[in-house]
Amino acid sequence: MGYALLAGWLPGERMVKAHIVEPVVALRERAEAIGATASVDISGIPPGFDPAAIVFAVKPQHLCDLLPAYLRFAQDGAFFLSVAAGIEIAAMADVVGTDVPIVRCMPNMAAAVGAGMLVCCANVMTSKQQRHLAERLLSPAGKVVFIDDEALMHTVTAVSGSxxxxxxxxxxxxxxxxxxxxxxxxxxxxxxxxxxxxxxxxxxxxxxxxxxxxxxxxxxxxxxxxxxxxxxxxxxxxxxxxxxxxxxxxxxxxxxxx
Ligand SMILES: NC(=O)C1=CN([C@@H]2O[C@H](COP(=O)(O)OP(=O)(O)OC[C@H]3O[C@@H](n4cnc5c(N)ncnc54)[C@H](OP(=O)(O)O)[C@@H]3O)[C@@H](O)[C@H]2O)C=CC1
Ligand SMILES: O=C(O)[C@@H]1CCC=N1
The missing domain is CATH 1.10.3730.10 (ProC C-terminal domain-like)
Structure with a gap:
């Protein structure tokens, strides 16, 4: 799913600069082939890289273990965007704090051809600009909607995600x-x-x-x-x-x- 999103940003005229953290070599190479930089772990993120968004497209079971390592980017103004099924914003905030802007998104596989359905929920810490940026990042992958009631995300996942x-x-x-x-x-x-x-x-x-x-x-x-x-x-x-x-x-x- 991470690659489907990445492919909507790169290559292109959108001026998106992306760095991918991915343990699997073939997947790193695939990301590099379309213009991203990539590293096996977080230590390979280039010094001075100042992301506006950190996108988490890892297995739901890994997500909360990974978040703390990326907290420094949130402290520098980035927001977190997760596509992990099932994991609530509150569970992520439990790990990184309630002051981190978090957008939870449920995309679907048609994102790979720009025809996905992407349903998002944002916490109150997410600014209007960050919400707008999330929408801009996700819209090359398909139709983006924001909903207020996060409890609906389980059914969203069951209908459009799966x-x-x-x-x-x-x-x-x-x-x-x-x-x-x-x-x-x-x-x-x-x-x-x-x-x-x-x-x-x-x-x-x-x-x-x-x-x-x-x-x-x-x-x-x-x-x-x-x-x-x-x-x-x-x-x-x-x-x-x-x-x-x-x-x-x-x-x-x-x-x-x-
Ligand atoms: N597939 C789909 O249609 C949809 C998927 N999603 C969500 O997208 C997420 C990804 O799922 P899916 O695309 O199916 O892919 P997978 O769950 O198969 O892959 C997730 C990727 O994350 C990698 N990963 C594990 N640990 C780290 C780490 N420390 N840092 C960076 N990357 C790591 C995995 O590596 P490894 O294999 O070694 O663990 C793997 O390459 C899931 O949370 C899922 O719920 C949401 C909507 C639709
Ligand atoms: O099967 C899954 O858990 C993920 C979430 C929705 C589609 N694939």
């Missing part, structure tokens, strides 16, 4: 169903990718509700009606997705409890 995986699985299943119906593999892949892309784009651009669009596809007594009798039947997709999202939400709460 959501691309649900869509990818839907894609896998539809493709398998297509090949089971006799389609060659490559054709099944094309059909499914273009259908999901096109339907997503249409739903995004249309002023109609998805339910209205669905009804427009569904000719009376036609093929879609036959299909939806299964998909929308008892124990169908609605029930399955409610359970799916709840499982992710519960896991996000668990990650935050450690």
């Amino acid at each position: 959501g691309p995986a649900y869509v990818f699985h839907f894609l896998e299943c539809l493709e398998r169903a297509g090949t089971a119906g006799g389609l060659p593999d490559a054709l099944a892949r094309d059909l499914v990718l273009q259908t999901i892309y096109g339907a997503g784009l249409l739903a995004r651009k249309s002023s109609d509700d998805p339910a209205v669009l669905r009804r427009q596809v569904t000719s009376p007594n036609g093929t879609t009606a036959a299909a939806l009798a299964v998909l929308m039947g008892e124990g169908g997709l609605d029930t399955l997705l409610a359970r799916t999202v709840e499982a992710a939400r519960v896991r996000s709460v668990e990650l935050g409890a450690h």
Whole structure:
């Protein structure tokens, strides 16, 4: 996820200077290849480097252990921006103090193509300028919204954070169903990718509700009606997705409890 964000800043005309702390050599090299400097640990940050933001894109389980080492940058005016699932602003402030400006963000993987959904929460120490900077840093990755109620971040994570995986699985299943119906593999892949892309784009651009669009596809007594009798039947997709999202939400709460 860190690389997806970085790739939105570099290379380019945006004048962003980024230094990456990354223990894995291949990932450091990948960051360097697009114009960042990189080091294996914090001691490699160039002297005089004066960041406006420190972005934490590490595993949730690592986040709070890492924060104190970066406190000096916050004391020099930087704000912290975390994309770690589950970890609340209060848990970070417990480690570094409540006077540190912290933005918590839940992006999703579509950030890699600039079409992500990025939902943010900021603590009261975050200035208007820092909020604005966070928005500017995140917007190359997709649509950015700020919400006030941090408690919603668990459900945000379960819907848009993990959501691309649900869509990818839907894609896998539809493709398998297509090949089971006799389609060659490559054709099944094309059909499914273009259908999901096109339907997503249409739903995004249309002023109609998805339910209205669905009804427009569904000719009376036609093929879609036959299909939806299964998909929308008892124990169908609605029930399955409610359970799916709840499982992710519960896991996000668990990650935050450690
Ligand atoms: N993947 C996604 O779609 C999304 C991920 N996120 C969040 O993004 C974060 C990163 O997840 P993800 O992109 O999946 O990647 P991973 O969790 O696989 O990778 C995190 C990276 O952090 C590295 N790391 C560990 N310790 C340090 C350290 N001391 N300093 C710097 N880096 C370190 C890891 O190295 P190592 O492998 O050696 O531990 C790894 O390269 C997570 O907190 C996740 O919740 C949020 C939204 C969506
Ligand atoms: O699976 C995860 O925990 C992360 C957060 C959302 C997407 N990936």
